[in-house]
Amino acid sequence: MKNKTKIGIIGCGNISGIYCQAPSKLHNIEIAACADIDPARAKSKAEEYQIPKALTVAELLKDPENAIVLNLTPPASHALVAKAALKAGTSVSNEKPLSTTREDARALMKLAAQKGLRIGCAPDTFLGGGLQTCRKLIDDGWIGTPVAAAAFLKHHGPDSWHPNPEFFYQFGGGPMFDMGPYYLTALTVILGPVVRVCGSARASFPHRTLMAPHRYGEKIPVEVPTHIAGVLDFASGVVGTITTSFDVWSHRLPFLEIYGSEGTLSLPDPNTFGGPVLVRRSGVKEWSEAPLTHGYIENSRGLGVADMAAAIKSKRPHRANAETAYHVLDIMHSIHDASEQGKYINLKSTMKRPEPLPMGLLPGRVEL
Numbered sequence: 432m433k434n435k436t437k438i439g440i441i442g443c444g445n446i447s448g449i450y451c452q453a454p455s456k457l458h459n460i461e462i463a464a465c466a467d468i469d470p471a472r473a474k475s476k477a478e479e480y481q482i483p484k485a486l487t488v489a490e491l492l493k494d495p496e497n498a499i500v501l502n503l504t505p506p507a508s509h510a511l512v513a514k515a516a517l518k519a520g521t522s523v524s525n526e527k528p529l530s531t532t533r534e535d536a537r538a539l540m541k542l543a544a545q546k547g548l549r550i551g552c553a554p555d556t557f558l559g560g561g562l563q564t565c566r567k568l569i570d571d572g573w574i575g576t577p578v579a580a581a582a583f584l585k586h587h588g589p590d591s592w593h594p595n596p597e598f599f600y601q602f603g604g605g606p607m608f609d610m611g612p613y614y615l616t617a618l619t620v621i622l623g624p625v626v627r628v629c630g631s632a633r634a635s636f637p638h639r640t641l642m643a644p645h646r647y648g649e650k651i652p653v654e655v656p657t658h659i660a661g662v663l664d665f666a667s668g669v670v671g672t673i674t675t676s677f678d679v680w681s682h683r684l685p686f687l688e689i690y691g692s693e694g695t696l697s698l699p700d701p702n703t704f705g706g707p708v709l710v711r712r713s714g715v716k717e718w719s720e721a722p723l724t725h726g727y728i729e730n731s732r733g734l735g736v737a738d739m740a741a742a743i744k745s746k747r748p749h750r751a752n753a754e755t756a757y758h759v760l761d762i763m764h765s766i767h768d769a770s771e772q773g774k775y776i777n778l779k780s781t782m783k784r785p786e787p788l789p790m791g792l793l794p795g796r797v798e799l
Contacts, residue, residue, distance in 0.1 A: 436740035437463035439491045439521075441512055442503030446526065446732075450501060451480040453733025458795035460737050466491040467753035478617040488512070492519045498743070499524060499549075501736055506603040510535035512524035513550065517542045522743065524736045525613040529756040531603030532544075533764060536757050543753070549742070551749055552756035554613050554712075555735025557620045559704025563725035563788055565689075566621045568696060570787075573710060573721075575693030577622060580663075580671040582614040583684040588657070588677030591642040595649050600639060605655035606675035607632075607763050613701040614673060615759045617687060618663070623759060624781040627664040629774070630766035632656035634676040666781070673766075698779070704731050725788055738788075738797045745798065750785035758782040 438460050439658040440447060447465070454461045464484035477485035485539040486494065492515055498517040500523045502509060505698045510530035516523040517539065529552045542548045556562065561659040569577060584606060589596040598604050619625065634657050658678045663671035669689075689697035694712035698707060705728035708721045727734055735751030742749035761780040789799050 435459055435461045436459055436498045437496050438499050438501050438736060438744070439463060439497030440465040440501045440503060441467070441488055441491060442504065442508075442526075443467040443469075443472045443518060444506075446503055447476060447503050448480075449730055450503065451476065451482065451732075453737065456729075456731055456739040457733055457797070458793060459797065460733065460740050461751065463496050464491050464494055480692075492516060492521070497521060499736060499740060502526060505598045506531050506608065507598065507601070510539060512540050515544065516548075517548055520546065520548070522549040522551075522739070524739060524751070525553065525756070527553040528603070528608055528760050528763070529753060529758070530760070531608075533761060535683040536753075536760055539543070539608045540753050549749060550753035551735055551738055551739040551751050552608075552753060553732075553735060553751065554616050554731065555702055555738075555751045556613060556704055557616050558727060558734045558750060558788055559731060560725040561699040561704060561706045561708055562617050562621070562701060564706070564708050564721060564723045565696060565698050565778040566787055567724050568708070568710065568721060569621055573694065574689065574691030574696050574712065576630045577667070577669050577689050577691050579690040580618055580622065580669055580688065581685075582618060582671070582673040582687050583611065583682070584610045584614060584675040585679035585682045586677065587680050587682065588639060590639045594643050594645065596639075596641065600651060600653045600655060600657070602655060605657055605659070606677045607656070607659045607766065609701065610743065611673070611675050611763050612756075612759050614675070614687060615762055616755060617698065617701040618671060619758060619782060620784055621689070622665050622667060622669050624666050625663045625671075625762050625778060626666045627775055627777050628661055628762060628765045629769040629776070630659060630661035632659040632767055632770040656767065656770070659766060659770070661769070663762070703719065704728055724790055726792055726794060734797070737770055746787070750788070752785060755782045755785060
């Protein structure tokens with residue numbers, strides 16, 4: 432495809448590899464350059480994925496070739512890097528969360544509006560075939576009127592596998608800020624905005640013991656809650672619950688379920704793009720697996736960036752947008768605030784559900 436949108440990646444850590452593969456699946460973007468605070472890491476990533484340029488962060492921000500900066504830095508750097516990209520005149524797409532604080536996120540959105548630029552934000556898994564099918568089933572009334580929803584993220588944290596997991600246990604980390612965006616984005620895109628929350632949160636252990644071979648047995652401090660339970664009151668009237676935990680060894684709970692007046696929808700892992708999508712309607716004894724109505728069922732990270740690139744050219748709203756990401760950020764902070772203050776928190780933010788992806792897209796395309 433001619434006239435591909437050129438993307439510059441800042442941050443060449445663990446997650447960057449799958450994004451570097453995006454142009455092989457998405458026809459309208461190409462990775463033109465990458466940068467990292469560690470130049471050797473950027474050089475290695477460029478060599479591995481045949482990226483034309485390995486630059487310093489400052490060089491990449493000055494490079495006029497890049498139409499979008501893909502910000503894959505750790506959460507604490509999201510706002511700083513995104514602000515620098517916007518000031519340089521480049522639209523930006525952040526890894527989740529949008530930033531670690533509401534104040535920084537609002538400042539980014541204001542700056543982008545002033546400059547006529549776009550901000551996108553992960554996750555983009557809601558654009559995958561699994562969750563797009565769930566949205567269509569809800570919108571088409573397969574389980575009637577949604578009345579409740581439940582989300583469960585429970586495991587024992589990244590201590591056993593991540594080479595440098597400190598940021599998971601620092602401000603802006605924890606299970607809610609690490610994985611909550613997948614679950615809350617899925618719920619809000621399907622059910623609409625949340626208006627009120629409450630919750631309870633705790634840090635169950637003061638330290639975590641690392642298991643990665645090069646740091647085996649090392650202890651790191653825990654500075655954030657690691658088990659959080661929240662209640663979500665949606666504008667539509669749906670009452671939702673969400674539990675996120677780094678303190679659970681095993682469980683037998685689903686990822687996400689939506690309960691309607693005429694049945695139940697069991698959603699796939701919102702950290703993935705595919706299925707299965709299960710439906711059990713009232714009066715039916717067994718679950719049925721729904722055929723997926725949309726493509727992008729394999730790991731397609733970068734789909735949100737490709738959609739943003741297409742949206743810029745066609746002058747339409749992009750789907751993995753800052754409004755949704757800010758609302759999710761506000762929900763997460765408000766659940767923590769509710770626990771600390773012992774009361775319900777009324778949200779000041781809201782969002783509109785992004786348009787679903789069209790059905791019948793050709794592979795690699797985001798528009799008909």
